[in-house]
Amino acid sequence: MRKLIASTFVSLDGVMQAPGGPDEDPTGGFAFGGWTFNYWDEVMGRSMNGFDGKDRELVLGRRTYEIFEAYWPYQPADSPIAHTLNAARKHVASRTLKDLHWSNSTLLQGDVVAAVSALKSEAGQDLQIIGSGNLIQTLRAASLIDEYNVWTFPVVLGHGKRLFEAGAKAGGLRLAASQASATGVVMSTYVPAGEVPVGSFAQTEPSAKELDRRAKLAREAG
Numbered sequence: 432m433r434k435l436i437a438s439t440f441v442s443l444d445g446v447m448q449a450p451g452g453p454d455e456d457p458t459g460g461f462a463f464g465g466w467t468f469n470y471w472d473e474v475m476g477r478s479m480n481g482f483d484g485k486d487r488e489l490v491l492g493r494r495t496y497e498i499f500e501a502y503w504p505y506q507p508a509d510s511p512i513a514h515t516l517n518a519a520r521k522h523v524a525s526r527t528l529k530d531l532h533w534s535n536s537t538l539l540q541g542d543v544v545a546a547v548s549a550l551k552s553e554a555g556q557d558l559q560i561i562g563s564g565n566l567i568q569t570l571r572a573a574s575l576i577d578e579y580n581v582w583t584f585p586v587v588l589g590h591g592k593r594l595f596e597a598g599a600k601a602g603g604l605r606l607a608a609s610q611a612s613a614t615g616v617v618m619s620t621y622v623p624a625g626e627v628p629v630g631s632f633a634q635t636e637p638s639a640k641e642l643d644r645r646a647k648l649a650r651e652a653g
Contacts, residue, residue, distance in 0.1 A: 432551050435490070437560040437567050438481040438580035440467050441594050447564050448591035455498060461591050470584050474612040481580040483512045484519035487556050490539075490547060492563035493525035499561075500533040522550060522558075524566050544573045551575065564592045572600050578622050579604070585615040601627050 440450040449455040449464035457464065491499065499516065506513035521536040524543045531538065539546040547570060550558060560567060560576075570576055581594065605624040611617050637645070 433553070433555060434557045434577040435547065435551055435560065435570065435575055436481065436487070436557060436578040436580055437571075437576050439560075439562060439564070439567070439594055440582045440584060442466065442584055442586050442588045442591075444587050444589065445593040445595060446588040446591035447562070447594050448588075450562075451498070456494060456592075459591070463588050463591070466586055466588060467584055470586075470612070470614040470616050472613050474610070475582075475614075475616060475618070478610060478618055479512065481559065482561055484516040484559065484561075487559040488520040488522065488550075489516075490522045490524070490550070490558050490560045490563070490566070492566035493523065493528055494565075495562040496521070496523045496525070496528075496531075496533070496536070500531075500536075504533060522546075524563075543569060544575065547575055548573075564594070567594065568596055568599070571595075574600075574623075576623070578607075578620060581619050581621065583617045583619065603627050 439447045441447045448461050449457070450467040451465060452468075453464040455464045503513050503516045508514070517534055519535065521531075521533065522539050523531060523536055524539045524546075528538065539550075543566070547558075560570070567576070603624040603626060604621040606619060607622050608620040609617060610619075
């Protein structure tokens with residue numbers, strides 16, 4: 432079964448809305464569109480795996496698809512990212528779109544959870560979600576996401592659409608890789624790690640076995 436990987440940019444308070452430009456997604460009065468722009472550096476430019484569509488098929492929500500469709504087909508032919516995104520096979524989750532004009536794009540049919548589950552069971556390249564916040568919420572609730580590629584920017588936005596919205600299904604994550612840019616962006620890869628591990632720092636009374644061990648040590652010492 433192939434993996435489903437979610438790649439997204441987030442602020443320190445978890446907001447992922449409109450990272451690319453002022454008009455990208457002003458829903459809810461969001462006024463900080465383009466908040467990632469001034470943090471880009473060479474390290475980030477060399478680390479675009481997961482955001483460029485290379486060797487993966489894309490799974491996109493409607494809004495992200497429309498943003499990409501209006502931009503990437505019109506970029507210079509020698510742009511590596513434009514080349515890979517344009518060439519990648521794209522699966523689009525939408526109840527309203529009827530016609531897709533970006534090359535290699537098809538609509539997911541029926542229930543999106545069932546459709547993505549079916550895609551995962553097919554042979555082929557791993558599947559990549561980019562952005563698509565609403566779609567991430569649905570697929571995470573169904574435990575379909577196998578990996579999170581999260582770039583955390585050193586900025587607090589206060590409100591907006593979040594990677595993990597209120598009411599998100601609880602679960603642990605394991606850090607698989609991490610790298611930082613010179614501008615303070617932390618590029619991390621996480622994989623699901625089961626239930627939330629819990630414990631306590633509160634002091635507890637020693638067990639009878641532990642008391643016997645301590646008594647034995649005391650006798651041997653003196």
